[in-house]
Amino acid sequence: MNKELQTAIKASLEAGKVIMQVYDTAFDVEIKDDKSPLTEADKKANDVINSFLIPTGIPIISEENKQTDYNVRKTWKTCWIVDPVDGTKEFIKRNGEFTVNIALVTSGKPVLGAIYVPAVRTIYFADVNKNEAFKADLDDHETTLEVLEKLAEPLKPKNDNSDRIEVVGSRSHMNQDTLDFVESLKKDGKEVEIVSKGSSLKFCLVAEGNADVYPRYAPTMEWDTAAGQAICNAVGLQVISKETNKPLKYNKENLLNSYFLVSK
Template identity: 35%
Template sequence: MIDDLLRDSIIRLLRDAGGKILEIYRKSDPGIRMKEDNSPVTEADLVSDMLIQNGLAELTPGIPVFSEETKDISFDIRRKWNSFWVLDPLDGTKEFIARNDEFCICLALISDKRPAAGFIHIPVTGKSYCALSGKGAFVIKQNKTIKLPLYIPSGTVKINISRSHHTLQEEKMVEKIAGSYPVIKKTMGSAIKFCRVAEGKVDLYPRFKRSNEWDVAAGDIIVKESGGTFFEIHSGKEPFYNRHDAKIEPFLACGTRGKTICGSIPGGLLT
């Protein structure tokens, strides 16, 4: 469904949006307000959303977009979609406001309830990550396209957990792994954590809270196409998308070594 030409056009679109985000990031007032669900939104969220949605309308006419900023599309409409884009125009708004550089743009193409393509662009570093189903995952930096993973993990087990959404269950998982391996745990914001897993820099990214589809879908396919696994913790199965509430259950993203670690913990990692 997505050839190399369209892939490159989408990456350029996300880079253009990333440039606009950085312009607002450097302002003294990024235009913060609170949404109805009491989560923050900024001028950058809205500008990025408009730019990307307009660009996708030109690049892929006829494929609808389900975005965090236009999420009120009813399920009665969405359930009829076989293919659609799911978009978070600024993942990590809290990180953006905190000015810690840990924010990104997430975009995935869902087809038959599974991710068929995924893109994550990090404005601060200029790196873009992408994956197409069955074709591998790549990072594009300084106009070079490099296949993922970049590293063969060794030594200390590296675990990322969410800065804003971690629970005691993540801490218990880290403790269980630390009973068998030396462990380094790092908190981080946004879907950048998926990129670290796909690169081979991080072995495991657990999340025990439910997530929005637009926060997860791109990372899902990027991790899997880099040789890792991604599954819902309670079912042990890969998630499907376009659910009535657009939520994904607690999940575990594993890098190439993370899969082995999961199977080697006495008594099981998830018990």
């Protein structure tokens, strides 16, 4: 397994452990300047992840780090992109649908990704250059890489052309544009079922064949999508910007993503 991918996996598991320690307490919720929620879990997980990634010498873009000026960032060929707790709203609701997202990006493209779901101890990870993505259900957060690799099962997206389409919808962001997309499929004679999930698990649903397509007509940041895009790209799925009609790019001057579509 790629050395950086090993680091990302170890960091995500260790972050998952501290996240669940907070999850099991009466934690406080702060509201950040952008109106998004923040908990002690976000901060502690970020510290843990930084402790793994900083020694690699590769610069880091994390939701919870102070952002480096673009005049510096634009010189980076490779960087980590991190969301210590993706789906903080789901964390606060205590529904388990939150993740740790860690991706390695080179020349604007995700090349490695790890998504850990600490509430159920499930990890997804991918090496895009090898066209390999896997899922493993773990017994605990301290599972070794050796055991993890034995438990890992390859991800395979759907390969059928049936008239029934499963569309991934958001728990928190279902909006009119998404509903319009669903209606357009129905007009094409498709039977549509909405599959709801929080956080980057929406990418994983498509990558593992539990949904066909994920339309995102709501704001996301690069750290919300980089690891999910790596996992999808590794199994042949595309994550296409509705603005450029090209794959989402990373380490942009503006870290806000355009709307996008995940599909074959």
